[in-house]
Amino acid sequence: MQRPTSMTTPVRTCVGCRRRACSDELLRLVVAGGELVVDERRRLPGRGAWMHRSPACLAKAERKRVFPRALRVSGPLDTSGVRNVVERLATGE
Numbered sequence: 144m145q146r147p148t149s150m151t152t153p154v155r156t157c158v159g160c161r162r163r164a165c166s167d168e169l170l171r172l173v174v175a176g177g178e179l180v181v182d183e184r185r186r187l188p189g190r191g192a193w194m195h196r197s198p199a200c201l202a203k204a205e206r207k208r209v210f211p212r213a214l215r216v217s218g219p220l221d222t223s224g225v226r227n228v229v230e231r232l233a234t235g236e
Contacts, residue, residue: 155193159200169193179220
């Protein structure tokens with residue numbers, strides 16, 4: 144088990160790869176207005192799911208259909224907005 148870099152930094156589990164990491168390394172995802180969005184400021188209300196900034200983790204999460212279960216909503220969620228953000232972060236723009 145990896146230890147956090149700082150004792151005050153919360154550790155979260157990525158819904159895609161299921162590895163633990165400091166929350167600073169992960170994106171927080173929430174359902175707002177019926178769609179899945181990235182909570183960049185980490186201030187949106189509601190239950191959140193955490194994921195690495197990696198397209199591979201997003202693909203695993205989509206394949207496993209974890210978002211409705213992790214966020215406790217019924218029905219499938221559109222991940223296109225999240226995919227755009229993750230791809231933008233991966234290319235470094």
